[in-house]
Amino acid sequence: GAVVSQHPSWVICKSGTSVKIECRSLDFQATTMFWYRQFPKQSLMLMATSNEGSKATYEQGVEKDKFLINHASLTLSTLTVTSAHPEDSSFYICSARLAVGTDTQYFGPGTRLTVL
Amino acid sequence: GESVGLHLPTLSVQEGDNSIINCAYSNSASDYFIWYKQESGKGPQFIIDIRSNMDKRQGQRVTVLLNKTVKHLSLQIAATQPGDSAVYFCAEGFNQAGTALIFGKGTTLSVSS
Numbered sequence: 001g002a003v004v005s006q007h008p009s010w011v012i013c014k015s016g017t018s019v020k021i022e023c024r025s026l027d028f029q030a031t032t033m034f035w036y037r038q039f040p041k042q043s044l045m046l047m048a049t050s051n052e053g054s055k056a057t058y059e060q061g062v063e064k065d066k067f068l069i070n071h072a073s074l075t076l077s078t079l080t081v082t083s084a085h086p087e088d089s090s091f092y093i094c095s096a097r098l099a100v101g102t103d104t105q106y107f108g109p110g111t112r113l114t115v116l
Numbered sequence: 117g118e119s120v121g122l123h124l125p126t127l128s129v130q131e132g133d134n135s136i137i138n139c140a141y142s143n144s145a146s147d148y149f150i151w152y153k154q155e156s157g158k159g160p161q162f163i164i165d166i167r168s169n170m171d172k173r174q175g176q177r178v179t180v181l182l183n184k185t186v187k188h189l190s191l192q193i194a195a196t197q198p199g200d201s202a203v204y205f206c207a208e209g210f211n212q213a214g215t216a217l218i219f220g221k222g223t224t225l226s227v228s229s
Contacts, residue, residue: 006159034216043205044160044219093159095217104150105209105217107159 002028004096006108013084014116021079021111023094029074030096034105035067038091050077084115128226135193137223139206144187146208150217151180151191153202160205163191193225201227 003026013019023033031052036044048069049057056069066088068080077096081088091112095105129135141149147168152160166173166180166189173180179192189206203224207217 004159036219043221046216046218049216091157095160104162104165106162107152110157110159112157 002106004106004108006111010112012114015085018082023077023108025075025096032097033077034095035079036093086115089115126224129196131229133196135196137191137204139189139220141187141208148209149189150207152205155202196227198227
């Protein structure tokens with residue numbers, strides 16, 4: 001099956017710093033990738049839709065200047081949390097959809113961000 | 117916005133029993149539904165999906181039922197095993213490239229030996 005990886009798997013940073021999270025589709029090309037955020041014991045909340053070669057589409061309430069998304073190739077999307085604060089601490093998960101064919105979305109293993 | 121929800125936040129079963137996890141969705145326009153399993157600290161794992169032109173689909177030990185009349189989705193797990201313990205999410209989407217999935221609230225399944 002299709003494999004999606006994320007790096008890093010966990011990160012701890014100081015308040016005010018920026019953190020970059022990578023999402024890669026390892027064995028397929030993904031025209032579209034999605035970024036979700038999940039707080040403890042809650043469901044996944046869609047943050048943004050990342051399209052290769054164009055600007056991301058953000059969900060209502062998600063600050064595009066704080067959560068920078070870049071989808072420079074068909075296998076890589078990055079999420080940068082800028083000027084992170086403790087309330088940004090969460091589990092960030094990306095997913096990718098095959099460029100053609102199935103509707104199935106394949107999820108990465110997630111990145112645990114802790115902001116001190 | 118509209119969302120997909122689950123009836124019960126937790127479900128406890130004995131090993132070997134059949135488990136049924138339910139989900140109600142609100143967007144009648146959704147035409148694609150998926151069940152995911154999420155273990156602690158991991159990303160969601162695809163279990164089974166179903167399109168709106170079907171009402172039942174079977175996989176290995178799992179069956180998904182879709183009732184469009186009442187906008188209800190269920191996941192049946194046969195002979196539940198301790199390894200099935202996890203949080204289960206239903207998600208809805210559209211049969212259209214580039215569209216995201218909307219997740220329900222999740223049901224925590226606990227399987228005791």
